[in-house]
Amino acid sequence: MSAPHGPGDTTERDRTDPLPPGSRVGNWEVTRLIGSGGWSTVYAARPARGHPGRPDVALKVMPTAGLAPRQARRIVESARREVELGRRAGHPRLISLLESFVLAEPGHPALRGAIVLVMERAAGSLRELIDAGLPETDRGRLIAGICEGLAHLHRSGWVHADLKPENVLLGADGTVRLSDFGLATELTGTHGYAPPLGTLDYFPPERWRAPLGELGVRVRPTADIWALGVVIHEVFTSGCSPFPGATPMARGAAVQEYGAGRAPLRMDHAIPPFWRELAADCLAPTHEARAPHTAESLLARITAHRRGPGAGTGRPGGRARAAVLATALCGIAGAALYADVPAPPGRAGPAPDTVRVYNAERACREDGGRDPGCSLGLAVDPALPYTADNVVATRVWHGDLLTADCRAPDGQPVVDEEDRRSTHWFRVRLPPGSRPSTAWLPAVRTRDRPTLPECP
Numbered sequence: 001m002s003a004p005h006g007p008g009d010t011t012e013r014d015r016t017d018p019l020p021p022g023s024r025v026g027n028w029e030v031t032r033l034i035g036s037g038g039w040s041t042v043y044a045a046r047p048a049r050g051h052p053g054r055p056d057v058a059l060k061v062m063p064t065a066g067l068a069p070r071q072a073r074r075i076v077e078s079a080r081r082e083v084e085l086g087r088r089a090g091h092p093r094l095i096s097l098l099e100s101f102v103l104a105e106p107g108h109p110a111l112r113g114a115i116v117l118v119m120e121r122a123a124g125s126l127r128e129l130i131d132a133g134l135p136e137t138d139r140g141r142l143i144a145g146i147c148e149g150l151a152h153l154h155r156s157g158w159v160h161a162d163l164k165p166e167n168v169l170l171g172a173d174g175t176v177r178l179s180d181f182g183l184a185t186e187l188t189g190t191h192g193y194a195p196p197l198g199t200l201d202y203f204p205p206e207r208w209r210a211p212l213g214e215l216g217v218r219v220r221p222t223a224d225i226w227a228l229g230v231v232i233h234e235v236f237t238s239g240c241s242p243f244p245g246a247t248p249m250a251r252g253a254a255v256q257e258y259g260a261g262r263a264p265l266r267m268d269h270a271i272p273p274f275w276r277e278l279a280a281d282c283l284a285p286t287h288e289a290r291a292p293h294t295a296e297s298l299l300a301r302i303t304a305h306r307r308g309p310g311a312g313t314g315r316p317g318g319r320a321r322a323a324v325l326a327t328a329l330c331g332i333a334g335a336a337l338y339a340d341v342p343a344p345p346g347r348a349g350p351a352p353d354t355v356r357v358y359n360a361e362r363a364c365r366e367d368g369g370r371d372p373g374c375s376l377g378l379a380v381d382p383a384l385p386y387t388a389d390n391v392v393a394t395r396v397w398h399g400d401l402l403t404a405d406c407r408a409p410d411g412q413p414v415v416d417e418e419d420r421r422s423t424h425w426f427r428v429r430l431p432p433g434s435r436p437s438t439a440w441l442p443a444v445r446t447r448d449r450p451t452l453p454e455c456p
């Protein structure tokens, strides 16, 4: 279950210290910490002495001690959902729940009353794979596995309601196991009600304005399909959201703009066309437009695609290109490029120490205004990936004239939608009073070629 970060619900609980290896939890012995979420900590564990013949497992420990009654109720409710789903909807693409219990007298007083779920132990998560660099040949297979799991859940009358790479686990054989059913919701008719929790980056547009009733927030299977669209984009872009913004709230604002028809969907062009189209269908802006794209129908399309000629290969050179684009475009709307491209004929260049910003997206060039979706980022360090955490607060737009004092020829490569690529960057001055006082413009974001010295 995710931490509460729906609108109007930002309570945080104090974390307890993690259990050290060797701690006894029920009939299990902790061997190491795997990770922590908003409300739970997951440990690797093996059968305790005297309980042989059982597999190694993962223990999800959800403390309830010291929580406000409302929070404790949420934990209990979350555990109930996990147990209920595990009991009724088992499937090879879902992590299996072996047992659950409440810790009565743990050696750790802070864990008195904690709820423990004993689960099949996964070898890792899709998030870890994305972070480590997901081999191109595995991408289609993993997305198909997620669809299989979702198709089963939806057929069984459940919505996952918290699909994200952290909750896509991988069995020892590398196959997908969906996990974390703390928000999973059983459908009554066309929809169910989930607690007002979840992960902002995976909320569809309609969720941002969904009223919170007594039963919770209304969710439908199309919410999972939207989240799947975001996950597909992440799989092909080293974890980038299709929506621009440096924070989940900013990306959420971009989702709402898109949902209201005020901004287009801007997907990374490094994504092979089949997957881009599939993700775009998942990311249809309304529930109604998304509804025809069920997990089942998406799975059928993927299966046909993977059986077809060239299955699994993407397009030529796609792997390297995707990696470069991912670093180039992550979190940045409308990245533009320098390549070693000549300046357009007949265009008088600016003064030697200035560069005019060029946005590769035509709509942004024609816009003429300062639409946030058309702003471009300047890097803090050209040697680091060109991602949201490596850009300064100052944004620039097509046509802005910047003062440049030197160039770096061997920075991170940046590639744009028009396939221009360059490792060149220009150091540009920021407005007076800015900290830092300079930042870096990828040379692909201007068509100007000033003669500048190499930066020291």
Ligand SMILES: Nc1ncnc2c1ncn2[C@@H]1O[C@H](COP(=O)(O)OP(=O)(O)OP(=O)(O)O)[C@@H](O)[C@H]1O
Pocket: 001, 002, 003, 034, 035, 036, 037, 038, 039, 040, 041, 042, 058, 060, 095, 119, 120, 121, 122, 123, 124, 125, 166, 167, 169, 179, 180, 199
């Ligand atoms: N059965 C399992 N086997 C192996 N790793 C697991 C298992 N279940 C969860 N994990 C990993 O443990 C970590 C913590 O999981 P947890 O469900 O507590 O939080 P989360 O999903 O990261 O965040 P949140 O639930 O707050 O959204 C995650 O990295 C997850 O991938």
